[in-house]
Amino acid sequence: MSIRLTALAAALMLAGSVHAAGPIKVGFVSTLSGPGAGLGVDIRDGFNLGMQHLGGKLGGLPAEVLIADDQQNPDVAKQATDRFLKRDKVDFMTGIVFSNIMLTVGPAVFQNQTFYISANAGPSQYAGEQCNPFFFNVAWQNDNLHEAVGKVVQDKGFKNVMIVTPNYPGGKDAVSGFKRFYKGKTEEMYTKLGQLDYAAELAQIRAAKPDALFFFLPGGMGINFVKQFVAAGLSRDTQLFAPGFSADEDVIKAVGEPMMGMFNSSHWAHDMDNAENKRFVADFQKTYGRLPSLYASQGYDAALMMDAAVRDVKGNVGDKKALQKALEAKRFKSVRGEFKFNSNHYPVQNYYLRAIGKDAQGRVTNKTMGTIFTNHADAYAAQCKMK
Numbered sequence: 001m002s003i004r005l006t007a008l009a010a011a012l013m014l015a016g017s018v019h020a021a022g023p024i025k026v027g028f029v030s031t032l033s034g035p036g037a038g039l040g041v042d043i044r045d046g047f048n049l050g051m052q053h054l055g056g057k058l059g060g061l062p063a064e065v066l067i068a069d070d071q072q073n074p075d076v077a078k079q080a081t082d083r084f085l086k087r088d089k090v091d092f093m094t095g096i097v098f099s100n101i102m103l104t105v106g107p108a109v110f111q112n113q114t115f116y117i118s119a120n121a122g123p124s125q126y127a128g129e130q131c132n133p134f135f136f137n138v139a140w141q142n143d144n145l146h147e148a149v150g151k152v153v154q155d156k157g158f159k160n161v162m163i164v165t166p167n168y169p170g171g172k173d174a175v176s177g178f179k180r181f182y183k184g185k186t187e188e189m190y191t192k193l194g195q196l197d198y199a200a201e202l203a204q205i206r207a208a209k210p211d212a213l214f215f216f217l218p219g220g221m222g223i224n225f226v227k228q229f230v231a232a233g234l235s236r237d238t239q240l241f242a243p244g245f246s247a248d249e250d251v252i253k254a255v256g257e258p259m260m261g262m263f264n265s266s267h268w269a270h271d272m273d274n275a276e277n278k279r280f281v282a283d284f285q286k287t288y289g290r291l292p293s294l295y296a297s298q299g300y301d302a303a304l305m306m307d308a309a310v311r312d313v314k315g316n317v318g319d320k321k322a323l324q325k326a327l328e329a330k331r332f333k334s335v336r337g338e339f340k341f342n343s344n345h346y347p348v349q350n351y352y353l354r355a356i357g358k359d360a361q362g363r364v365t366n367k368t369m370g371t372i373f374t375n376h377a378d379a380y381a382a383q384c385k386m387k
Contacts (some may be wrong), residue, residue, distance in 0.1 A: 002367060017151045023063055023064045023257075024057075024060065024092075024306075024310055025065075025066065025088060025089065025092075025093045026064070026091065026093070026306065027049065027081065027091040028044065028066065028093075029064055029067075029070050029077055029081055029095050029096060030067075030068075030095035030096060031070055032036050032044065032067075033071050033072075035196065036194070036218060036220065038250045039097045039250070040069075040097050043094075043095055043119050043298060044300030045292075046292060046295065047119065047300065048299075049288075049296075049300055050300040050302070050307075051063065051303050052287075054303065054304075054367070057307075059310025059314075059315055060310075066090065068084070072101070073101075074105075074351055075099050075104075077101045078105050081105040081108055081109060083160065085108060092117055093117070094299075094306075095119060096121045097120050097218070097295075097300075098170060098193075099122070099168070101121070102121035109117065110132045115136065115163035115324070117136050117302045117306060117327075118136065118137040118139060118350050119138055119299045119301070120139075120298055120301040122137045122144075122346065123170070124143060124173050127141045128344070129342040129383050129384070131384035131385075134324075135345055136341065140347060141173075141346045141347075141380060142170050142173035142174065142177070142378075143180065144378055145244055145265045146173070146175075146176075146177030147177040147314035147373075147379075148351040148353075148372040149178060149241050149265045150214075151372055152265065153178075153184075153212055153241055154182045159185060159211060160212070161187075162186070163188045163213075163226070164213065165188075165191070166191050166218075166221065167190035167194065170216075171190065171193075171216060175188055178214055187210070189205075189346070193221075196220060196224045197228075198225050198228050201338050202229065205238070206234060207382065209237070209238075211237075213234075213240055214241045214242065215241075216243055216246055222242070222246040223254040226240070227258060230258035231258075235258070239263075240260075240261075240262045241263050242262065243266075243297075244265055244268075244325065244354065246264070247259065247262055248264075248266075248295070249270070251366065251367060257364055259356045259364060260364060261357070262355070262356045263354070263369075264354050264366070265353060265354070266294050266351070267349050267350065269368045270291055270292060271368055272336065272368065272386055274333075276334065276335050277337075278306040279374075280292065280335045281331075301334050301335060302337070304333075304334070305327065305332055308331040309326035310326075311331075336349065336350075342377050342381045343386065344380065344381045344386065345386075346377075346378050348375055348376065348377045349375070350374050351371070351373040352369070352371055353372050354368055355367055
């Protein structure tokens with residue numbers, strides 16, 4: 001998507017010095033190829049739908065969205081980020097899926113005093129001691145959905161839980177979050193990021209005989225794991241739990257009925273009953289021919305958040321202090337309902353329990369079962385000394 005200034009718009013902007021000197025530019029770097037591509041594609045499609053709903057503008061001003069594929073490679077992501085910052089002089093950045101990539105590109109973005117609106121990656125580092133005025137997360141802090149699952153598993157009385165997660169920052173945050181609320185016996189198993197064959201792990205699970213298994217395996221990793229787990233017959237004796245990222249519509253579409261009976265947590269669901277969400281879900285299905293995932297909802301909200309902030313500062317995105325205050329104020333209606341930003345620029349919001357089954361149309365999908373946490377904040381905000 002690329003919308004250029006018209007002569008009329010340029011003239012109007014020259015007449016008011018508070019307005020930006022050109023289109024509002026957004027640098028969108030995400031994983032659009034490889035095993036994690038489905039996540040980045042959903043964020044991109046959600047963001048683009050938000051831009052369509054906004055008429056291709058941000059804050060009423062023409063906008064230009066520059067898109068790059070990081071190939072799930074931190075070096076590639078850094079190169080694209082540097083290009084957007086130095087050559088294209090973008091006003092905002094967004095799109096990154098994986099926390100290791102976010103931690104790689106963050107320093108350059110912050111040093112450039114460019115606001116990063118994360119539509120996914122929520123590393124604990126940026127929630128705590130490394131928090132930064134130029135980083136906002138419109139999704140969640142990495143631990144949060146895992147914390148919610150941990151509480152559910154604890155409340156349901158499971159005594160012996162296996163945890164399977166990739167060996168990278170997001171995976172380690174998953175374990176920390178789950179164990180913050182689950183106090184029973186756990187055994188942890190770390191896989192390679194991007195791993196697709198789980199024969200060795202499944203043999204270990206069979207030998208351990210846990211009564212529940214909690215896994216966080218994003219994208220194609222989770223798709224393959226669930227298929228192999230069910231095919232191995234392990235679902236007969238072990239209840240599966242996951243955060244929403246590993247049990248959302250992208251995974252369900254790829255796996256199908258073997259997902260049924262699985263529980264997961266999320267801050268958003270496609271069946272949430274509010275006007276903004278109903279419009280988003282209906283138009284996403286109409287535009288892309290599939291149900292949106294939580295990744296898509298976060299991309300959509302990122303676009304709306306930028307729009308509201310640019311409108312608040314009347315297009316003067318060069319006033320960084322004013323733009324920061326506008327972003328903190330969060331004057332947009334999210335598809336998840338009400339939430340607010342904490343002092344570390346991470347959300348304080350509700351988290352819900354979802355179960356996978358068949359809906360009235362016979363589709364295998366998520367159904368919201370109830371609220372796990374109300375107005376839940378992350379565990380790292382007290383470590384943030386943002387000025």
